[in-house]
Amino acid sequence: MGTRSVIGVMMGDVCKAVYCHWDGYISHNGVLLHRFYDSVKANQLIAMGNISSLGVEIGDKHEFSSRVPKFGESGFNAYCTFYNRDRDEDAEFTTLTSWEDFVDFFTNDSGAEYAYIMRDGVWYTCNSKDTQLVLLSDAIVAEQMTEAC
Numbered sequence: 242m243g244t245r246s247v248i249g250v251m252m253g254d255v256c257k258a259v260y261c262h263w264d265g266y267i268s269h270n271g272v273l274l275h276r277f278y279d280s281v282k283a284n285q286l287i288a289m290g291n292i293s294s295l296g297v298e299i300g301d302k303h304e305f306s307s308r309v310p311k312f313g314e315s316g317f318n319a320y321c322t323f324y325n326r327d328r329d330e331d332a333e334f335t336t337l338t339s340w341e342d343f344v345d346f347f348t349n350d351s352g353a354e355y356a357y358i359m360r361d362g363v364w365y366t367c368n369s370k371d372t373q374l375v376l377l378s379d380a381i382v383a384e385q386m387t388e389a390c
Contacts, residue, residue: 290332
């Protein structure tokens with residue numbers, strides 16, 4: 242069963258967001274976004290539409306059902322798998338015009354457990370139990386501290 246997430250990029254008051262089916266938790270998708278996706282790459286990611294699984298690189302077209310190679314010893318996929326590019330579905334993303342619209346989409350329409358949103362080049366996160374945004378970098382540190390205990 243997938244841990245679903247929503248990934249969005251704010252441009253002024255407009256947010257474009259996509260659904261990601263697999264590994265949406267902070268220690269996976271959160272770390273990938275924080276480490277490997279700057280503003281340019283984040284916008285390229287969103288333009289590709291809904292995501293099956295996030296990877297270190299956007300990558301090239303491949304068979305949807307094929308196993309994606311891992312990125313070194315990290316355990317992360319080397320590249321993304323998209324519903325549009327790799328399974329020939331429509332490239333869907335959702336355009337939202339306010340933070341309230343994003344929260345409504347995230348909590349009521351997406352079925353996601355985690356949300357990641359980039360604003361002004363900085364990643365933030367929240368979850369379905371608490372929609373208060375926190376810096377993704379802080380959430381990663383907090384989760385690592387919890388896991389260490």
